[in-house]
Amino acid sequence: xxxxxxxxxxxxxxxxxxTTAGLRSARQTVYAVSGVSFAVEEGQTFGxxxxxxxxxxxxxxxxxxxxxxxxxxxxFKGQNITSLTQVELRPLRRQMQIVxxxxxxxxxxxxTVGTSIAEPLVVxxxxxxHAEKVASLLELVGLSPDxxxxxPHEFSGGQRxxxxxxxxxxxxxxLLILDExxxxxxxxxxxxxxxxxxxxxxxxxxxxxxxxxxxxxxxHISDVIGxxxxxxxxxxxxxxxxxxxxxxxxxxxxxxxxxxxxxxIERGRQRIVLTGEVPSPIDPPSGxxxxxxxxxxxxxxxxxxxxxxxxGGTHQVACHFPNExxxxxxxxxx
Amino acid sequence: xxxxxxxxxxxxxxPTPAGKVLAVRGVNLDVERGEVVGxxxxxxxxxxxxxxxxxxxxxxxxxxxGSATLDGTELIGADVKTIRSVRGKRMSMxxxxxxxxxxxxxxxxxQIVEMILxxxxxxxxxxxxxxxxxxxxxxxxxxxVxxxxxPHEFSGGMRxxxxIAMAIxxxxxxxxxxxxxxxxxxxxxAQILDVxxxxxxxxxxxxxxxxxxxxxxxxxxxRVEVMYAGMTVERAQVNDMFASPGHPYTRGLMxxxxxVGRQRLQPxxxxxxxxxxxxxxxxxxxxxxxxxxECESAPMxxxxxxxxxxxxxxAQELGVSA
Numbered sequence: 001x002x003x004x005x006x007x008x009x010x011x012x013x014x015x016x017x018x019t020t021a022g023l024r025s026a027r028q029t030v031y032a033v034s035g036v037s038f039a040v041e042e043g044q045t046f047g048x049x050x051x052x053x054x055x056x057x058x059x060x061x062x063x064x065x066x067x068x069x070x071x072x073x074x075x076f077k078g079q080n081i082t083s084l085t086q087v088e089l090r091p092l093r094r095q096m097q098i099v100x101x102x103x104x105x106x107x108x109x110x111x112t113v114g115t116s117i118a119e120p121l122v123v124x125x126x127x128x129x130h131a132e133k134v135a136s137l138l139e140l141v142g143l144s145p146d147x148x149x150x151x152p153h154e155f156s157g158g159q160r161x162x163x164x165x166x167x168x169x170x171x172x173x174x175l176l177i178l179d180e181x182x183x184x185x186x187x188x189x190x191x192x193x194x195x196x197x198x199x200x201x202x203x204x205x206x207x208x209x210x211x212x213x214x215x216x217x218x219x220h221i222s223d224v225i226g227x228x229x230x231x232x233x234x235x236x237x238x239x240x241x242x243x244x245x246x247x248x249x250x251x252x253x254x255x256x257x258x259x260x261x262x263x264x265i266e267r268g269r270q271r272i273v274l275t276g277e278v279p280s281p282i283d284p285p286s287g288x289x290x291x292x293x294x295x296x297x298x299x300x301x302x303x304x305x306x307x308x309x310x311x312g313g314t315h316q317v318a319c320h321f322p323n324e325x326x327x328x329x330x331x332x333x334x
Numbered sequence: 335x336x337x338x339x340x341x342x343x344x345x346x347x348x349p350t351p352a353g354k355v356l357a358v359r360g361v362n363l364d365v366e367r368g369e370v371v372g373x374x375x376x377x378x379x380x381x382x383x384x385x386x387x388x389x390x391x392x393x394x395x396x397x398x399x400g401s402a403t404l405d406g407t408e409l410i411g412a413d414v415k416t417i418r419s420v421r422g423k424r425m426s427m428x429x430x431x432x433x434x435x436x437x438x439x440x441x442x443x444x445q446i447v448e449m450i451l452x453x454x455x456x457x458x459x460x461x462x463x464x465x466x467x468x469x470x471x472x473x474x475x476x477x478x479v480x481x482x483x484x485p486h487e488f489s490g491g492m493r494x495x496x497x498i499a500m501a502i503x504x505x506x507x508x509x510x511x512x513x514x515x516x517x518x519x520x521x522x523x524a525q526i527l528d529v530x531x532x533x534x535x536x537x538x539x540x541x542x543x544x545x546x547x548x549x550x551x552x553x554x555x556x557r558v559e560v561m562y563a564g565m566t567v568e569r570a571q572v573n574d575m576f577a578s579p580g581h582p583y584t585r586g587l588m589x590x591x592x593x594v595g596r597q598r599l600q601p602x603x604x605x606x607x608x609x610x611x612x613x614x615x616x617x618x619x620x621x622x623x624x625x626x627x628e629c630e631s632a633p634m635x636x637x638x639x640x641x642x643x644x645x646x647x648x649a650q651e652l653g654v655s656a
Contacts, residue, residue, distance in 0.1 A: 051519035156605040186376040186546060191590035192601035213519065220592035220599070257524040259549030261591055263572045266552040273528060274521045277489050 003078040004039035005207040011036045011072035032058045034231040045208040047222030054228040056211045060177045097168035101180035103160035107152040113163045114148025120170045137166040158189035179211045227251045230289040237315030247317040250290045296321050337364035338507050344400040346387045353610040357383045359564035368538040372555030380564035381544050385510045390417045423453040426501040427510040432493035436485040443481030449503045468499040491522035510542045563617035565634050570642035580644030583618045
């Protein structure tokens with residue numbers, strides 16, 4: 001077996017917040033990510049889905065060490081990068097880049113997009129003709145080389161996101177963290193950016209970590225999917241397997257909550273509407289973190305934390321009472 | 335029966351230093367009592383602006399012409415007294431971001447009471463009791479306790495429930511929901527949609543649901559209006575629109591969605607038009623793969639073709655069910 005491009009083991013990230021109750025102030029811990037492990041193989045896309053507060057973005061930032069993990073190991077092409085100093089990390093940063101959700105906020109409004117795209121080349125002191133590289137990058141993402149002299153406000157949302165992708169590709173990375181890259185775009189525009197990401201992945205042999213809350217887009221683009229709930233991975237497996245045969249009650253509920261753009265299927269199918277909302281990561285439930293909203297929770301779930309274990313092949317689930325038989329969600333499978 | 339809400343040739347123009355932005359360019363719409371109308375369109379298609387203008391919520395610089403009537407009462411150009419007697423009482427609106435619509439320094443219950451007392455004659459005590467009832471109706475657990483809390487103590491989904499409670503406080507005839515679930519997670523969205531539908535069937539309120547999410551439309555709408563460049567380009571019963579979309583734009587929207595078995599998505603090429611100088615004829619023409627010379631001067635008026643009404647002059651020859 002080849003070494004995965006990225007391998008994350010038991011990643012933990014805790015934040016500390018100061019809270020005041022009356023006159024007393026106390027320090028509380030936010031358990032944002034609690035023991036997450038996964039691997040991304042070369043040329044593949046690992047989709048990370050979960051609702052707000054599930055910790056998916058924190059995982060992405062920790063992988064790049066934009067946030068320092070509290071504990072755990074992150075290996076890039078077999079090399080442990082968790083304890084490297086920032087100086088030691090620099091050459092590796094060229095190979096790991098990130099694309100953010102809001103391309104307007106992540107591009108400097110006062111720099112031409114050409115300057116923005118060339119900035120990583122300058123920072124990393126890459127020799128050679130930057131203008132030529134910028135022109136070829138713009139072409140790669142479906143824009144014209146003439147666009148390099150324009151400013152971000154002259155572009156539409158979809159075009160700006162293409163600029164964001166071009167900048168991320170400037171240093172010829174092998175891994176891209178895509179943090180909700182199409183969430184802010186209209187569907188008709190979103191499709192073009194998704195196609196672009198798939199094309200350049202094939203062309204350049206890139207590996208992706210695709211973070212999103214839109215389950216249909218994640219399914220479309222991912223080879224392997226990890227489902228997060230309140231700081232934990234509750235289910236991991238090949239995309240088709242997770243979607244057609246979800247084993248975790250949370251995954252089942254999440255998939256059934258996505259409205260299908262077909263009124264006949266949508267109105268005919270059985271839905272599992274979860275009650276309540278995601279608990280606070282400051283005080284997560286004991287045992288299984290999903291148990292407070294789980295239709296199947298029993299006493300054991302409060303005491304014993306379920307660990308990720310095989311549910312057939314590479315499909316893993318962290319649940320004491322996983323779905324035994326394939327659950328058919330009308331529409332989700334066809 | 336006559337429609338509860340009607341617009342005729344509704345137009346909204348915003349003067350800007352760069353020129354006049356033609357945000358809404360002649361919308362004719364009828365909403366019947368108790369029905370759910372889905373309004374679909376991309377950002378900038380004029381879907382929100384149309385309804386903000388009907389609600390009298392646009393800045394005074396906006397030029398609004400045409401007609402919008404609620405149960406026969408003209409709203410465009412109406413005096414403040416008329417608008418106030420309608421807004422929040424017979425017609426109310428909820429928004430994408432409930433936090434900015436709630437006052438952070440007042441208790442939730444008091445804000446609902448204010449809404450009730452603005453339009454109904456009752457004691458403060460009665461209004462408070464009614465507020466708790468409303469919170470219970472929208473599925474807020476422990477409504478009496480919750481009524482005494484402040485907006486920051488509520489999650490996004492809970493705040494949206496509060497907004498719905500306020501919007502239905504005076505049992506309006508029409509509830510306009512402007513992307514109320516876009517900022518919410520899917521599991522919470524499912525809850526909110528259920529609450530809305532529950533409220534609708536109890537009060538027989540007509541719901542105008544503005545969204546860009548075709549999945550949400552498929553779930554709740556009876557009828558759909560597709561907007562593009564400030565105009566309606568397609569109108570149909572929900573099943574008919576999904577089964578045989580009549581306008582190339584509607585077809586494009588559907589083809590751009592990820593679906594099982596779809597290896598490659600089909601984006602709509604180009605970007606939405608600049609509304610200072612929208613294209614002549616059919617505004618979708620520059621992005622349409624079916625466009626011909628004829629489309630340059632085509633009127634964008636809805637014509638019935640098969641089961642849908644579409645503004646595409648080539649709908650018949652292209653075959654609606656294609």
